[in-house]
Each structure stands twice: as C-alpha cells, then as structure tokens.
Amino acid sequence: MNNEVISGPKKAGKVGNNKYGKRWLLPLIFIFGLMITLPYLNGFNFMVEYVLLNIFAFLACCLLLTRLGPPLVKKLPIWIIFLYLLLFYFLKFYLLLVLPLDIPFTGAELLHHSDELTVDVFRTTTYAFVAFCITSWLVLNPPSISSSNSKQLKSIRYKSLASFLKITVPFLMIVTGLLMYKYNIKMGTNEYLPFRLLGWTAYSRSILIPSLLLLLIYISQNTNQTRNVNWGIGLLFMHGFSEVLLKTSRGALISILFMITTLIIITSQMNKKHLRMIISVMLFVAVLFPVIGIFRNIRAANPSIVSSLDETLYLSNELFSQSELIGIEVLSFFSRFVGTDYLTYVINANFGNLYYELFTGVVTESELMKLAVGIPVWQATGISPGLIGMLYLNGGLYFTIIGTSIFTMAVWIVWRLVSGLKIYTVPIAQVLFLFQLITILSEGIFRSVHLQTIVIAGSVAACECLTRSYRQVKDYNYNSLVPFKEGPS
Numbered sequence: 001m002n003n004e005v006i007s008g009p010k011k012a013g014k015v016g017n018n019k020y021g022k023r024w025l026l027p028l029i030f031i032f033g034l035m036i037t038l039p040y041l042n043g044f045n046f047m048v049e050y051v052l053l054n055i056f057a058f059l060a061c062c063l064l065l066t067r068l069g070p071p072l073v074k075k076l077p078i079w080i081i082f083l084y085l086l087l088f089y090f091l092k093f094y095l096l097l098v099l100p101l102d103i104p105f106t107g108a109e110l111l112h113h114s115d116e117l118t119v120d121v122f123r124t125t126t127y128a129f130v131a132f133c134i135t136s137w138l139v140l141n142p143p144s145i146s147s148s149n150s151k152q153l154k155s156i157r158y159k160s161l162a163s164f165l166k167i168t169v170p171f172l173m174i175v176t177g178l179l180m181y182k183y184n185i186k187m188g189t190n191e192y193l194p195f196r197l198l199g200w201t202a203y204s205r206s207i208l209i210p211s212l213l214l215l216l217i218y219i220s221q222n223t224n225q226t227r228n229v230n231w232g233i234g235l236l237f238m239h240g241f242s243e244v245l246l247k248t249s250r251g252a253l254i255s256i257l258f259m260i261t262t263l264i265i266i267t268s269q270m271n272k273k274h275l276r277m278i279i280s281v282m283l284f285v286a287v288l289f290p291v292i293g294i295f296r297n298i299r300a301a302n303p304s305i306v307s308s309l310d311e312t313l314y315l316s317n318e319l320f321s322q323s324e325l326i327g328i329e330v331l332s333f334f335s336r337f338v339g340t341d342y343l344t345y346v347i348n349a350n351f352g353n354l355y356y357e358l359f360t361g362v363v364t365e366s367e368l369m370k371l372a373v374g375i376p377v378w379q380a381t382g383i384s385p386g387l388i389g390m391l392y393l394n395g396g397l398y399f400t401i402i403g404t405s406i407f408t409m410a411v412w413i414v415w416r417l418v419s420g421l422k423i424y425t426v427p428i429a430q431v432l433f434l435f436q437l438i439t440i441l442s443e444g445i446f447r448s449v450h451l452q453t454i455v456i457a458g459s460v461a462a463c464e465c466l467t468r469s470y471r472q473v474k475d476y477n478y479n480s481l482v483p484f485k486e487g488p489s
Contacts, residue, residue, distance in 0.1 A: 060129060089343070120347050
C-alpha cells in the first residue's frame with residue numbers, strides 16, 4: 001500500500017505589504033478617465049454631474065480598498081466583482097468615448113451621439129458601484145473574517161486517484177462529445193431531448209468534467225507531481241477546444257483559463273511561470289477569438305465540423321490579410337465580458353420595468369437584448385445584458401442599486417459557507433462558485449442559476465466521494481476485528 005500522503009492546500013502566505021499597497025493605484029482610473037473623457041461632453045449640466053459621479057466613484061473605491069488588504073483568498077469574490085466593475089464598466093466606458101472603434105455591438109455610436117444617454121449610463125454604473133463598495137466595506141468587517149474549517153487531504157492514495165482520473169475523464173469527454181455531436185447540441189440549438197438530457201449534457205461538459213480535471217491538478221500540485229499537473233492542464237484546454245468545435249462556444253477557453261487561474265490563486269501556487277502561462281494563453285485566445293466567431297457563424301448553418309473548419313480557415317486567411325481589421329477583431333475579444341457596452345443598449349431602449357414579464361417568462365433577456373441591439377429575434381445567437389443591465393431591465397435605477405447590494409451580500413454569505421465546508425475538496429467548490437459568479441456578472445441571467453447550482457453541487461459531491469473512496473486505512477485493530485477509524489484532522 002502506498003504510504004505517501006498529501007497535505008491539504010497550503011495556506012495563503014502573506015503577501016508583502018508593498019504588493020498590496022499597489023492596490024491604491026486603482027482609483028487613478030477615475031482621475032485619468034475623467035481627464036480624457038470630459039472634453040467629449042458638451043452640456044454644462046451634464047459635465048457637472050459627470051464630474052460629481054466620478055468623484056463619488058473615486059471615494060467609494062478608496063473606501064473599499066481600506067478593507068481589501070491581505071489575505072487575498074478569503075476576499076477573492078469581492079476582488080473579482082470589484083475588478084470586473086472597474087475593467088468592464090468604467091474602463092470600457094472611458095475607452096468607448098475616447099476610441100470610437102468600429103466594433104459591432106459596443107454602444108459607442110450611441111454614446112457619441114447623446115450626452116444625456118452618456119450620463120445616464122455612467123450614473124447607473126456609478127450608483128451600482130457605490131452600492132457594491134459600501135456593502136462590501138460593511139461585510140468585510142475584519143472580525144467577521146474567520147479561518148477556513150476545510151479538511152486536509154490526509155492519507156489519500158493520490159497516485160491511484162490520479163491514474164483513475166486520467167483514464168475516466170477522457171472517456172467521459174469522448175462519450176459526452178459524441179452525444180453532443182449526434183444531437184447537434186450547440187449554441188442556439190432547438191433540439192429537444194427527454195428528461196432535460198440536453199441541458200444535463202451541456203452542463204456536465206462545462207462543469208463536471210472540468211471539476212474532475214481540477215481535482216487531478218489539485219492533488220498533483222500538493223504532491224509536486226508536475227507531470228500530472230501538466231497532464232490535467234493539457235486535458236482542460238483540450239476539453240475547451242472540443243467545446244469550441246462541438247458547441248461553437250466562444251467563452252469555453254476563457255472559462256477554462258479562469259478556472260485554472262482561480263485554482264492556482266486559491267492553492268497559493270501562483271508564480272512567474274504560471275503568470276506567464278496565463279498571460280500567453282489569454283493573448284492566444286484573444287487572437288483566436290475572431291476565428292471562433294467565424295466558425296460559429298458558419299456552423300450555425302452547416303452541421304459538418306470538418307467542412308466548417310475548412311471554410312473558417314479560408315475566411316480567416318482573408319481576415320488576417322487585411323491589417324486594418326486585425327486590431328479591431330482582436331479587440332472584439334473584450335466584448336465577451338459584458339459591461340458598459342450592452343448596458344448602453346438597455347438604457348437606450350427604455351423598455352421600462354419588466355420584472356413580471358421576465359419572472360414569468362413572457363419575454364427573455366436574450367430577446368430583449370436582440371431588440372435593443374437591433375438584430376432579428378430569431379437569429380441563433382446569445383446576447384446577455386450583464387448583471388447591472390439585468391437589474392436595470394427588472395426595475396430601473398433604484399432596483400439596480402438595491403439589487404447590487406443584495407447580490408453582494410449573498411455572494412459573501414455563500415462564499416463563507418463554501419469556504420467553511422468540512423470536506424476535502426473545498427478548493428474545487430470555491431473554483432466552481434467563482435466560475436458561477438463570473439458567469440452571472442457577465443451574463444446577468446438568473447433563470448438557469450438553479451440548474452447550474454445543482455450541477456455544481458453534484459460535481460463537488462462527485463469529487464468528494466471519489467476522493468474519500470481513495471483514503472487509506474492506516475491502522476486495524478485485529479483483536480476486536482473492527483477497523484480503527486481515523487478521521488481526517
């Protein structure tokens with residue numbers, strides 16, 4: 001019997017104060033943003049309100065940063081929401097005003113033609129951000145942050161478990177991939193399978209299989225099994241590429257990269273090598289993004305993957321031969337992270353408060369967004385309003401403020417519950433929760449959250465049961481013929 005054991009996830013070491021001190025550079029986004037965008041507003045009243053809104057956002061940002069010191073892992077969901085709002089709402093807003101690039105569905109053309117709409121969009125964003133900052137400042141009260149009660153991976157036959165995962169997971173990838181290809185399960189599909197098999201298959205590939213591969217990486221990290229770590233990362237990206245081919249998903253590779261990054265952060269394994277890998281993959285996905293978009297459009301009318309790939313390669317060569325289009329198409333990668341762009345369309349459409357219609361399913365978020373953007377409702381493409389856009393669709397500005405505060409508190413409560421679970425696979429549960437968080441931030445669609453939550457809970461349970469099944473029995477009381485139960489510490 002293999003007597004090697006692995007310890008639990010390493011505790012996040014203290015990061016130097018100088019590194020955390022750099023977080024105070026983040027409020028400069030509002031100062032520089034105001035300086036470069038103020039000349040683009042004409043009306044005096046609009047300019048005054050715009051300046052005041054930037055000051056409010058600056059002060060709220062500084063208030064929250066007083067609570068966002070170390071440790072990082074315990075405050076990770078707040079950091080993710082904070083950075084998402086900064087990058088994809090405020091920074092994107094400033095860039096859309098200054099750089100009116102001809103990228104479709106950015107809302108830049110609307111912002112440049114209406115000062116009133118520009119201020120309305122920034123007002124909604126700022127009020128939501130201020131609500132988030134104040135709520136986060138309250139929930140991050142230092143005495144409320146306790147240590148994790150997660151169990152350590154002790155006396156696990158990790159080599160046997162890793163071998164099992166390396167055989168089983170590729171088998172699952174092949175079987176579910178064949179099922180998706182046979183029934184043409186992809187973005188915008190109208191296929192129907194009994195017992196919701198379509199949804200279960202899609203979620204299994206997007207959550208269950210990655211969680212099993214994350215488990216492989218996790219146990220291999222803690223035992224310094226570099227080969228198994230590389231094997232797990234390679235399988236994850238291979239799975240992401242298969243999602244691109246089968247489901248025509250433009251976000252599959254981004255999701256895989258996000259999961260790997262958060263696992264590395266949670267287990268305190270981040271180093272220069274990992275950082276270079278993450279940046280390199282991010283740049284590669286950005287360059288590949290327009291090619292995936294071409295493939296997605298072609299395969300919407302062509303079920304053959306091979307012929308769709310052939311036509312995609314031909315059109316991609318034409319695209320990259322036009323140097324003036326390359327930068328614009330690559331920058332369209334950032335449109336995948338919904339923020340100010342689609343919020344602009346939501347506010348401009350002025351649908352009114354649609355809480356009842358959205359709750360009862362009379363109309364869907366995607367249908368409303370297609371109407372707002374100006375594309376046919378029947379077109380097989382998914383457009384999401386993002387979290388703030390979704391809250392605004394439901395009840396306007398005040399609903400957005402209240403909803404942002406409630407959402408922030410709910411995220412913090414669930415994060416503490418997940419982090420305090422007395423299970424071996426807490427890091428896997430944390431990664432999947434953060435994946436769900438970033439999905440809600442980007443898409444803002446709550447109708448499918450319950451199904452995704454069930455699949456996440458099932459995936460964590462599967463990882464936990466699998467891990468427990470590979471525990472060693474270290475001692476045995478031969479006198480009483482009863483196993484000596486040594487529970488994990």
